[in-house]
Amino acid sequence: MMTWHILGAGSLGCLWAARLATQKHRVQLILRDNAALARYQATQGIGLSDAQRQHTTYYPIAAQLASDAQPIEYLLLACKAYDAQTAVSQVAQRLTTNSVVILLQNGLGSQQAIQTMLPQVRCLAASSTEGAYLAEPFHSVFAGIGHTVLGDLQPNAQAAPANLIETLNTAHIPCSWTNQIAQDLWRKLAINCVINPLTVIYNCNNGALSAYPEQVNTLCAELQQLLHAAGQPTTASDLTERVWHVINSTAANSSSMRQDVHKQRRSEISFITGFACAQSLALECPTPALHALHQQLQNMLHAHGLPTT
Numbered sequence: 001m002m003t004w005h006i007l008g009a010g011s012l013g014c015l016w017a018a019r020l021a022t023q024k025h026r027v028q029l030i031l032r033d034n035a036a037l038a039r040y041q042a043t044q045g046i047g048l049s050d051a052q053r054q055h056t057t058y059y060p061i062a063a064q065l066a067s068d069a070q071p072i073e074y075l076l077l078a079c080k081a082y083d084a085q086t087a088v089s090q091v092a093q094r095l096t097t098n099s100v101v102i103l104l105q106n107g108l109g110s111q112q113a114i115q116t117m118l119p120q121v122r123c124l125a126a127s128s129t130e131g132a133y134l135a136e137p138f139h140s141v142f143a144g145i146g147h148t149v150l151g152d153l154q155p156n157a158q159a160a161p162a163n164l165i166e167t168l169n170t171a172h173i174p175c176s177w178t179n180q181i182a183q184d185l186w187r188k189l190a191i192n193c194v195i196n197p198l199t200v201i202y203n204c205n206n207g208a209l210s211a212y213p214e215q216v217n218t219l220c221a222e223l224q225q226l227l228h229a230a231g232q233p234t235t236a237s238d239l240t241e242r243v244w245h246v247i248n249s250t251a252a253n254s255s256s257m258r259q260d261v262h263k264q265r266r267s268e269i270s271f272i273t274g275f276a277c278a279q280s281l282a283l284e285c286p287t288p289a290l291h292a293l294h295q296q297l298q299n300m301l302h303a304h305g306l307p308t309t
């Protein structure tokens, strides 16, 4: 049995917590403050429903604050990218050289910042296509079956931590190990850099982007240059095809960023187009259409009264 601490009891944190608890692992939620702890203790525990919300199971998982003294063996960081550094710093003193930290954040930037903060700790990044949303606080709805790829942030080609992949798959968290997680993260980032902002700007589902082929292709061409400059030539080679594949195969979906805007929630823009624009400057690889898109997206977020970072 493993001991897991889950920092961030949102959609994915609750989903992982419930599935690990089913396999009798020792699971502890780390909640933000005493008020969140009191709200959680007034519930029946973590709720998990199927996509149709026909069945809900409640899991009476223990919860604590970051200030608890218990050392952390496995930490699942399940907050948004913009909260990730602060959240990790609150438990940093509980991590040891034997700890493993799994970072579920979308985009790029937060993972590297955390590995830099914790040079002695093994940090794994995850790229996940699973889908979940909260029906109410501490109650997750498992909306879409997906797959999670995990790998070391430091490119030292180690094997996966013992039993990790088996344990997660047994807990019905479909996942696999890669020695090239940076490639997965960059690929998802580049696809998100095209689809997410355009779906916000045109307020449309993914499929409707087929009406803007020139804009999509121009952005893909710039991102291909950026991927080359960032040492990701494999990802660059088929980016345009992959972007069009996602547009067509998820035609009816609303992107995560568009959903954030509709729900008046802060987006992860700084870790998507923001990160790509910063890289284009740092690598001296001009991406004018991407910069213009990022600016347009910021204007749009501002107009909705939402943070622009």
Ligand SMILES: NC(=O)c1ccc[n+]([C@@H]2O[C@H](COP(=O)([O-])OP(=O)(O)OC[C@H]3O[C@@H](n4cnc5c(N)ncnc54)[C@H](OP(=O)(O)O)[C@@H]3O)[C@@H](O)[C@H]2O)c1
Residues within 6 Å of the ligand: 007, 008, 009, 010, 011, 012, 013, 030, 031, 032, 033, 078, 079, 080, 081, 083, 086, 087, 090, 104, 105, 106, 128, 129, 130, 131, 132, 133, 134, 268
């Ligand atoms: N949901 C999905 O389907 C999905 C799929 C793939 C990837 N992702 C990525 O996974 C990450 C998590 O997404 P999510 O949808 O699960 O987010 P979420 O529902 O917003 O949950 C994040 C949780 O983290 C908590 N949190 C933030 N800072 C904290 C702190 N310092 N201490 C304790 N708790 C803290 C938040 O608490 P408050 O409510 O108090 O802020 C919230 O409960 C994101 O980067 C997202 O892009 C999500």
